[in-house]
Each structure stands twice: as C-alpha cells, then as structure tokens.
Amino acid sequence: xxxxxxxxxxxxxxxxxxxxxxxxxxxxxxxxxxxxxxxxxxxxxxxxxxxxxxxxxxxxxxxxxxxxxxxxxxxxxxxxxxxxxxxxxxxxxxxxxxxxxxxxxxxxxxxxxxxxxxxxxxxxxxxxxxxxxxxxxxxxxxxxxxxxxxxxxxxxxxxxxxxxxxxxxxxx
Numbered sequence: 283x284x285x286x287x288x289x290x291x292x293x294x295x296x297x298x299x300x301x302x303x304x305x306x307x308x309x310x311x312x313x314x315x316x317x318x319x320x321x322x323x324x325x326x327x328x329x330x331x332x333x334x335x336x337x338x339x340x341x342x343x344x345x346x347x348x349x350x351x352x353x354x355x356x357x358x359x360x361x362x363x364x365x366x367x368x369x370x371x372x373x374x375x376x377x378x379x380x381x382x383x384x385x386x387x388x389x390x391x392x393x394x395x396x397x398x399x400x401x402x403x404x405x406x407x408x409x410x411x412x413x414x415x416x417x418x419x420x421x422x423x424x425x426x427x428x429x430x431x432x433x434x435x436x437x438x439x440x441x442x443x444x445x446x447x448x449x450x451x452x453x454x
C-alpha cells in the first residue's frame with residue numbers, strides 16, 4: 283500500500299464521517315473540519331518522514347558509491363536506523379497515531395468504541411484508497427499487450443503508462 287498526498291484529505295474526511303456515522307466518535311459540527319485536518323497532518327508528517335528517509339538513502343548511495351538498484355535495500359537500513367516504519371507496518375503506525383489523536387484531541391468530544399474497532403474501520407478506509415497500485419499495474423499491462431514484457435521498450439512505455447494512469451486518477 284502506498285500513501286498518495288492527494289488522497290489524504292479524502293481518507294481523513296471518510297474516517298471522521300464513518301466514525302461519527304457508526305457512533306464510534308462524537309465530533310461537534312463546527313470542529314469536523316479541524317478533526318479532518320488533524321488526521322491529514324498525521325499522514326502528511328508520515329510522508330515527510332518518508333521523504334527524509336529517501337533523501338538519506340540517496341545520500342548514502344552516493345557516499346558509498348552504490349548502484350541505484352540497491353535503493354530499496356539501503357532504504358530499509360536507513361528506516362531501521364531511524365525507527366521509521368515502511369509498507370504495511372507504516373500504515374499500521376499511521377493508524378495508531380490516528381487513534382491516539384482521536385483519544386486526546388480537543389476536536390473530538392468523545393470516543394465510544396475500543397481501539398480494535400476503530401482500527402478495523404480506519405484500516406478498511408485506508409486500504410480502499412491505498413491499494414490502487416496493483417490495479418494500476420494491471421491496467422498498464424493491459425494497455426501494453428502489444429509489447430513484450432522484459433524488453434526495454436516495454437519498461438519505458440510501462441513507466442509512462444503508469445504515470446499517465448496515476449495522473450488521470452488524480453494521485454499525482
């Protein structure tokens with residue numbers, strides 16, 4: 283799952299609406315937008331931390347003289363050193379932060395449900411918005427049936443097609 287900046291406000295809005303609708307949390311009407319912005323801030327901070335890890339990874343690759351193909355390996359090392367959670371663990375970390383926010387926020391009047399219930403609902407919303415990479419991959423491959431996979435032409439066109447699909451969906 284990958285967190286795209288453009289879906290952050292949508293996820294925040296849906297989380298607050300779902301929790302209010304199901305009676306899991308109570309938020310005053312005048313504070314709904316503030317609560318949504320606070321959830322968005324948590325996700326944006328995660329993305330900022332991820333970018334810092336990416337930058338440190340690029341610097342380490344350059345410093346060590348490694349090939350760019352080792353980016354993911356070095357990134358895992360940098361993330362471990364910094365205590366940064368990536369992938370599904372990162373999403374779980376963000377959800378933990380969101381639940382903690384709900385419990386201490388001045389914008390949320392009351393939380394009535396246990397953490398496990400909140401976690402399931404928030405995770406379902408995030409999964410729906412973040413599991414688009416597999417779908418994008420299938421769509422890109424379907425568009426490129428005329429090219430043989432593994433060729434340089436396929437790789438170049440695949441990258442362009444994926445970017446076009448992401449733009450069309452408003453992800454970048």
